Amino acid sequence: MAVAIDNIVKNGGQCVVEAGTGTGKTFAYLVPALVNNNKVVISTGSKALQEQLFHRDLPSLLKALKKGRKTALLKGRANYLCTYRLNQHVAHVPTDDSDVMHQLAMVAKFATETQSGDLADCVGIEEDAKVLPYVSSTADNCLGKECPDFAECYVRKARLKAMEADLVVINHHLFFADMAVKDSGFAELMPTADTYIFDEAHQVNEIASDYFGETISTKQLQDLVNDIRVIYLSDIPDMLQLGKTLNKLTTSIADLRLVFGGDGARGDWREALQDKVICEALHRVISNLDFLYKVLKLCLDRTEKIEHPFERVLAFKGQLERAFDVTQTGYSYWFETTRRFVTIHITPLDVSRRFQELVTKTEAGFVFTSATLSVDNSLTHFNSSLGLKPEFHKIVDSPFDYKKQALLCLPRYLPETKDELMPHSLVKIAKSVIKAAQGRTFLLFTSYRVMHLVYEGISTATEYPVFMQGQSSKRIILEQFVRHGNAVLLGTASFWEGVDVRGDALSCVVIDKLPFTSPDDPLLQAKMKDAEISGKEPFEDIQLPQAVIALKQGVGRLIRDRSDKGVLIICDNRLVTRKYGETFIKSLPDMTRTRDLDKALNFLENIDTHET
Ligand code: SF4
Incomplete structure (x- = not known):
């Protein structure tokens, strides 16, 4: 993988690699990006990975390689303090909401201390804080060169730093927001590069659709x-x-x-x-x-x-x-x-042509990687969704011994997923696995309704701490989950990916249902209709690949390390009763399988938490 990416950095072209958990994919693209002298932009799907790359992985690699390359972290403008708007709103407080007033005072204090203006460093201000629209800018409301604070503007300073850097870490939203702005001829934030590397590339299609529309x-x-x-x-x-x-x-x-x-x-x-x-x-x-x-x-x-x-x-x-x-x-x-x-x-409905044009126009090298790109061991769906014709594409398997480290359980005698008794069965299963795993369980749902029903069923019936999405920000909930070491967490879509809990705190992941997008979803309906008109198979070409990638993401939460052990329980009969169930199973890591819930409970009871 590193050799292929090195070739792209040197000579341009396209490369697509699915790299399973634990393969060292981050270093496989960071090393070629650092040892060559070209300008590289690395784009991640989440801010969490962006921060991890910049603050943890890059410094340790630069040290190991004894390289003095200039690096920069560039976020979307909404992440930076806008002093002009802050001052405006401090002078004329825009609302009588006490939360906003309190947060405004915190940001005003932060403004006197910060060097970077990065609002993530402002203690007490969460990602969804109500004050953010009042103290950050958008492309719409930024005054640009007309702004009295332009010389000291943090967005401008971050951009200048990125222009001078050899390697810039951005995220997909910034990449596409910037491309959309460039299209309309306004000033852009992101510098141009010789190579663009997309990690968590399975998200690119959806984010591109948002910005191309x-x-x-x-x-x-x-x-x-x-x-x-x-x-x-x-x-x-x-x-x-x-x-x-x-x-x-x-x-x-x-x-x-x-x-x-x-x-x-x-x-x-x-x-x-x-x-x-x-x-x-x-x-x-x-x-x-x-x-x-x-x-x-x-x-x-x-x-x-x-x-x-x-x-x-x-x-x-x-x-x-x-x-x-x-x-x-x-x-x-x-x-x-x-x-x-x-x-x-x-x-x-289809971004492939537009994305392909963008790739061709920039004349840069492009690398796409993620732990979840393939469906049924093929990268065809990913490549065609973005109009890619990569010179190099490969699936690199995880080095973990899934047969020994993990057990996949598809419990017998479950009602159909739509049956009204299903939440009741989920509560029963959840209670027994929580007991066997001594907490340390993720319960992942495809619907808020079922998540709430199961929460009601287990929260007072277990001795372990139970957290549910929505009680606080995702970051705080995850911190609490890890800190307790024996907690239970219930979450929907946003917890299916980007969550990295290693070791003892997590031993069991329960998934309520195969994550098919609801057939009532208007975007899915339109995509399926469009596929039908163009002679494709709407279910096989659109709905199934989306659900397989989502399931792979959810499953990926369980084993994060060579020493992790755990049980994955998928409570959906369709995995064995429908033909497409095979596609899901073949796309998952090769775990030992059982239909006997008692075996899963036994596996959990025998995990030696001191050994993992
Ligand atoms: S230039 Fe834009 S972002 Fe910068 S301080 Fe002025 S209004 Fe805010």
Whole structure:
């Protein structure tokens, strides 16, 4: 793998490698990236891996190689303190939310101490802290060269550092956000490189789809309203008409959200537009936005601060009007809701052509790697999804002895996954494995509903600490899980990957169901329809590969080291009753298998935690 990547770094081209857990894949790409003199950008799927590469792996390799290469860590602009916005919001606190006020004071203190402006270093401010939109910038609201703080701007400084570095560590979101910005001709953050290396490359397709498409979110619109309100209060408080217009727009944004019903919903936007109530609510937002545009025009000669938001209002109005045009083919039009906002997505169904163009245009070398790229021992699905024609592709198996280290149990006598008795069976299985493993269990779910039901069933019935996703941030929950050493953790999608718990704290992973995307998912439906039209097999070419990769990710949480031992329990009969079950099994590491839950319990009881 290292030799192949060395060749790409030297001569360009494309290389795709699936490298199982424990193969040393990180060093296999970092060494060629460091020993050659070309400029390399490494992109990771998660911020956690980005930090680990930059703060742990790179320094130790540079030391071992006795190399003096310049390295830089570059995150998306939302990760850096924006002093301009911080000062604006400290002077005119934008809300009476006590959390925001408290966090604003913490960030203001951090601003006096930080060198890098990286908000991850601000103690007490979590990734989802409410204050973040008020103290960081977006491509929309950043004033760029017009900004009075431009010379000292942290985003600018981070970018300058990245320009000078030989090796820059970024993440996929930044890569694609940057490409999207470059497409529209604005200044970009990321420097160009001779080689791009994508780790956790199984996420590239989905992230590329998000950025190659368009999203229109009422949250962005509300943020814009909040920004204008700060300028109104600080610079032109006598423009009462502006205050009233902002209030009216805020109400219509909230009303638009209400017509979509409960949160966490996803639906077909084309169908939603057939609903008169939704259309009327959307028209009200557009007409209020139109009125805001006219009022802002009158304010332009009062303060130059209004110029930038004025442009944004115009751009947003255009975006909202485009949301009515659902005629483009090759795109899925869908929406999703959160508690307060609704987002409309226009997502391309196939990014392969666009991604291939991007790869060709940059004339750089490209490396794609991950522990989970193949389906049924083939990389064809991954390569075709991104339009890749790699000179080198390979599957490097994990060096772990899965036959000895792990046991895969597919319990007998389970109800069908949709059966209403299924949560009851899951609780029963969970209780017995938690007892046998003395806590130390991950329970991974495909639905929040079932996760909550199982939590209710086990949380008071076990002596071990039980944590559930949503009780705190992912980082804090994982820290607590590891610290206790005998805890139980229940999580959905975000816990299926990027979680690395080695050793004693984790001995058992229970998966409630094969992770097929819900057939009601509008994006999946559109992709399957598109596959059918182009003569493909919708299930085999779209739904199955997605689910196999997701399952491999979930399974990958169990054995992270040569000395780890554990049991994987998949509570889904379809693995043995359906033909496609074989594809899943063949795609998993080669573990000893059983259908007897007692054998799994026995295996767990006999794991010597001092030995692992
Ligand atoms: S240039 Fe942009 S990011 Fe930097 S301080 Fe100014 S507004 Fe904030």
